[in-house]
Structures are given as structure tokens and as C-alpha cells.
Amino acid sequence: MLVKIRRSPYLLPKPVAIVGALVDGKPNFLTIADISTTGYKIPRFVVSSGKPHYTNKGIIENKAFSVNIPSENMVAAVDYCGMKSGYNEDKSTVFEVFYGKELNSAPMITEAPITHACRLVKTLDFGDTHYLFIGEILETFVNDEILTNRIPDIKKVLPFSFHSDNHYWSVGNNFAQAYNIGKKYKKN
Amino acid sequence: MLVKIRRSPYLLPKPVAIVGALVDGKPNFLTIADISTTGYKIPRFVVSSGKPHYTNKGIIENKAFSVNIPSENMVAAVDYCGMKSGYNEDKSTVFEVFYGKELNSAPMITEAPITHACRLVKTLDFGDTHYLFIGEILETFVNDEILTNRIPDIKKVLPFSFHSDNHYWSVGNNFAQAYNIGKKYKKN
Numbered sequence: 584m585l586v587k588i589r590r591s592p593y594l595l596p597k598p599v600a601i602v603g604a605l606v607d608g609k610p611n612f613l614t615i616a617d618i619s620t621t622g623y624k625i626p627r628f629v630v631s632s633g634k635p636h637y638t639n640k641g642i643i644e645n646k647a648f649s650v651n652i653p654s655e656n657m658v659a660a661v662d663y664c665g666m667k668s669g670y671n672e673d674k675s676t677v678f679e680v681f682y683g684k685e686l687n688s689a690p691m692i693t694e695a696p697i698t699h700a701c702r703l704v705k706t707l708d709f710g711d712t713h714y715l716f717i718g719e720i721l722e723t724f725v726n727d728e729i730l731t732n733r734i735p736d737i738k739k740v741l742p743f744s745f746h747s748d749n750h751y752w753s754v755g756n757n758f759a760q761a762y763n764i765g766k767k768y769k770k771n
Numbered sequence: 772m773l774v775k776i777r778r779s780p781y782l783l784p785k786p787v788a789i790v791g792a793l794v795d796g797k798p799n800f801l802t803i804a805d806i807s808t809t810g811y812k813i814p815r816f817v818v819s820s821g822k823p824h825y826t827n828k829g830i831i832e833n834k835a836f837s838v839n840i841p842s843e844n845m846v847a848a849v850d851y852c853g854m855k856s857g858y859n860e861d862k863s864t865v866f867e868v869f870y871g872k873e874l875n876s877a878p879m880i881t882e883a884p885i886t887h888a889c890r891l892v893k894t895l896d897f898g899d900t901h902y903l904f905i906g907e908i909l910e911t912f913v914n915d916e917i918l919t920n921r922i923p924d925i926k927k928v929l930p931f932s933f934h935s936d937n938h939y940w941s942v943g944n945n946f947a948q949a950y951n952i953g954k955k956y957k958k959n
Contacts, residue, residue, distance in 0.1 A: 585869070585881065586915045590908045592808030592816070593885050593923055594786050595840055595930035596942050619807035620780030621819035622901045628780070629817050629903065631809035652783055655946065662953030677956075681773070693773065697781050707893070707905075713810045715817065717895075717903075720778045727774045735781055737934050742783035744932075744942065745949060746925050754784050754932070755943035758843065761933060765850030768865075 592617075596744030596752060601661060601678075602630055603649035603690040604641030609675040610690035613638040614665030616745040617713075618650070626720040628701050631713050637669030642716055645688035646703040650718075651678075651695035655741040658751055683722040696729045696740045780805075784932035784940060789852060789866075790818055791837035791878040792829030797863040798878035801826040802853030804933040805901075806838070814908040816889055819901050825857030830904055833876035834891040838906075839866075839883035843929040846939055871910040884917045884928045 597616035604611055617631035628650050632639055642648045653661045660677050667674065680690035682700075689700040701718030708714055729739040737754055744752045785804035792799055805819035816838050820827055830836045841849045848865050855862065868878035870888075877888040889906030896902055917927040925942055932940045 584915050585912050587871070587910060587912050588921075590814055590887070590911045592811065592814035592908060593840065593887070593911065593913075594788065594806065594808050594816070594838070595885070595923065595925055595928055596784055596786050596932055597807075598782050598784050598786075598932075600782065617807050617809055618782065619785075619805050619817060619819065620782050621805055621903055622897070622899060623780065625897070625899050626778055626780035627897070628782070629807060629819070631807065631817070650782070652781065658947045659952050659956040662947070662949055662951070663956035664953075666950055666953045683775070697783070699778070699781070704897075705895070707895075709810070709813070709815070709892075711810060711813050715809055715905075720780060722775060723778045723781060724773050724775050725781075727772050731936075733776075734935055735783065737783055737936065737940060740783055743946070744784055744786075747922055748919075748925065748945075749949045750945040751947040751949055751952070752925060753943035753946050755941035757936075757938040758931070758941050759846045759850065759939040761850055761937045761939055762854055763850070763937075764847050764939070765852075765854040768847040768851035 595746060599653060599661060599743050599745050601651040601653055601664060602638060603651060604638045605645055605688040605690060606637060606641035606669060610680050611638050611641060611669040612664040612674050612677060614661050628718050630716040632716060633713050639714060642703055647686045647688040648701050648718055649689040649691045650699045650701060651692040652697040652742050654696050655743055655753060685721040696726045697735055699723050783934060787931055787933050789839040789841055789849060790826060791839060792826045793833055793876040793878060794825060794829035794857060798868050799826050799829060799857040800852040800862050800865060802849050816906050818904040820904060821901050827902060830891055835874045835876040836889050836906055837877040837879045838887045838889060839880040840885040840930050842884050843931055843941060873909040884914045885923055887911050
């Protein structure tokens with residue numbers, strides 16, 4: 584039976600990503616699940632970040648951030664970055680970082696299977712609890728071992744999602760082909 | 772080895788959702804994977820939609836849309852909605868719809884385990900290929916069979932993701948507890 588519940592941002596599965604920024608000259612890392620992309624020719628990330636986050640300062644000052652896709656084996660460090668604030672804890676050595684050619688203030692995580700350097704192009708503030716940072720992707724790096732036919736192989740990347748049951752969930756099985764299974768849809 | 776590839780909006784896993792809108796008085800449905808949420812007290816959806824999509828017309832005219840989380844068993848209809856444009860095909864009967872109390876132009880899908888009615892509060896256009904629609908969630912409805920301890924049970928919802936390998940992927944296993952596994956992280 585359909586029931587109305589409190590209005591809730593239920594979207595499943597939500598991808599887990601680590602946003603990196605330089606704050607006062609040191610890398611800091613923020614774990615988030617409220618993130619998406621927009622566009623292909625000019626690809627951008629859309630990142631929602633609660634206003635109290637330490638990382639925001641670096642994103643706004645440098646107009647730069649990184650988006651790192653973690654693998655399951657990084658989950659303890661990923662969760663640690665979500666539990667501890669940079670205001671209280673120095674997270675600069677949690678990951679080894681490198682920088683691309685375009686931005687010297689977007690610390691990318693060396694061990695992440697996929698990482699991106701983004702230039703902040705817009706900040707939205709609706710006057711309540713979160714910023715929405717939109718960053719143009721300037722560079723994408725991958726670990727070449729995770730590629731199959733030149734694109735990231737989801738079973739090699741082993742990305743994961745976060746759900747409001749407060750657990751991290753792995754990716755399961757490939758169960759249908761896009762732009763194909765729809766041919767089996769029969770109109771009533 | 773880290774290699775630089777063409778800049779790409781690689782985010783994994785990307786959730787599949789169906790956006791509904793009324794276009795010229797009829798429900799239309801758009802399948803997307805570029806979607807996220809922002810905020811909790813005032814929850815919002817952020818939806819990226821390519822400019823040619825027929826659904827955009829309804830979203831912009833009515834300032835309203837729905838966001839529906841599909842279940843695996845809906846995959847053929849979901850994919851169909853991603854393959855066919857409302858300009859060429861009448862998709863108004865693909866799903867049974869209902870309306871909430873707040874918006875009479877956000878057609879919500881009755882069979883979706885979770886659905887939301889959203890009021891468009893901002894449209895961003897970077898001048899290239901996509902709109903970014905931001906909608907405040909006014910109402911959330913769920914099928915009460917998918918709740919466990921009052922929140923959606925991911926193994927009952929059976930949501931799925933889309934990857935650029937052009938396949939739909941199921942959700943796998945709960946492999947770690949958030950705000951807990953991070954305690955095992957040891958600093959170098």
C-alpha cells in the first residue's frame with residue numbers, strides 16, 4: 584500500500600565519493616554520497632556539502648576540488664574521513680595525493696581507481712544547510728588496471744554506495760542491457 | 772599505473788530514476804542516472820537533463836516534476852522510457868500514476884517503491900548541452916511493504932544503477948557499517 588511519509592531525499596543507490604581540497608595549504612578529504620554529474624562534452628560534478636564542513640573553505644578559496652571514486656578496500660579510510668572533521672583532525676596524510684597539470688589545488692588520491700580534478704564554476708546557496716558546488720572536470724585519471732575496452736570496469740573498480748540504513752553496499756550483478764531490454768516492453 | 776584519459780563524468784554507481792512531468796496535459800517519463808539530492812531539513816533533488824528531452828517542456832512550464840525510484844522488476848519499462856522520446860511516442864500509459872496534495876502536475880508512479888513530488892525551484896543552464904533542474908521535495912510516498920524500521924529497505928526496494936558499459940547493475944551486499952568501520956582506520 585502507498586503511504587505518505589515525511590518528505591525525504593530517498594535516492595538509491597547513492598554513490599560514495601571522496602572530495603579533496605587544499606585547506607590552508609594542506610589536503611583535506613570529505614566523504615559524501617550526495618553527488619552527481621551533468622553533461623558529456625563539458626562534464627561537470629555537482630556536489631552537495633553541509634555548510635559546517637572544513638573542506639568547503641578550501642573549495643571556495645581555491646575554486647578547485649577533486650572527486651575520487653573509492654574502491655571497497657578503501658572503506659575504512661573513506662568512513663574515517665566521513666567521521667572526522669578537518670577542524671579537529673589533520674586528514675592530510677590519510678591518502679597519498681598527486682596533482683594534475685591544470686590545477687595545483689585539487690589534491691587527487693593516488694590509490695583511488697578513478698579521480699578527477701575540477702574547477703569550481705558555480706556555488707549555489709539556498710540559504711539553509713548545504714552548499715551545492717558545481718565543478719567543471721578538467722582532468723580525469725584512472726588506474727589502467729581497472730579499464731576494460733577503455734572504460735572503467737565496475738567489477739574492477741568495486742565502487743560502493745551509502746544508504747540511510749547507515750551501511751555501505753557493494754555493486755551486485757549486471758542484470759540487464761541498457762537500450763536493449765526496453766525492446767521487450769509491451770504496451771498495455 | 773595512473774593514466775590520464777579524456778575528461779569524463781565517471782561516477783560509480785549512478786542511480787537510475789524516472790522523472791515524471793505533465794507535458795501538454797499528459798504524463799511523460801524520462802529515465803536518468805545523473806541525479807542527486809541535497810539537504811535534509813529542506814530536501815531537494817538535482818536532476819541533469821539533456822536539452823532535447825521532451826519532459827523538460829513540462830518541468831519548465833509547470834514548475835513541477837516527480838522523481839521515482841524503480842525496482843529491478845520495472846527494468847524493461849524503465850529502459851523503454853530511456854529509449855523512446857515523448858516527441859515520437861506517447862509514454863503516458865507506461866505507468867499508472869497518482870498525484871499528491873501539493874502539486875497537480877507531478878505525476879508519480881504507483882508501482883514505484885518510492886516516489887517524490889518536487890516543485891522546481893531553480894533551473895541552471897551553462898549554455899551547453901544540459902539543464903540542471905533543482906526541485907524541492909514536497910511529498911514522499913512509499914510502498915509500505917518496502918519499509919524496515921521505518922526506512923526503505925534496500926533489499927526490498929531493489930533499486931539499480933546504470934554504468935557507461937551500457938548495463939544496469941543490481942545492488943550487492945552490505946559489507947561495512949558507516950560511522951563505525953572508520954574506527955578501524957589506523958593512521959600511518
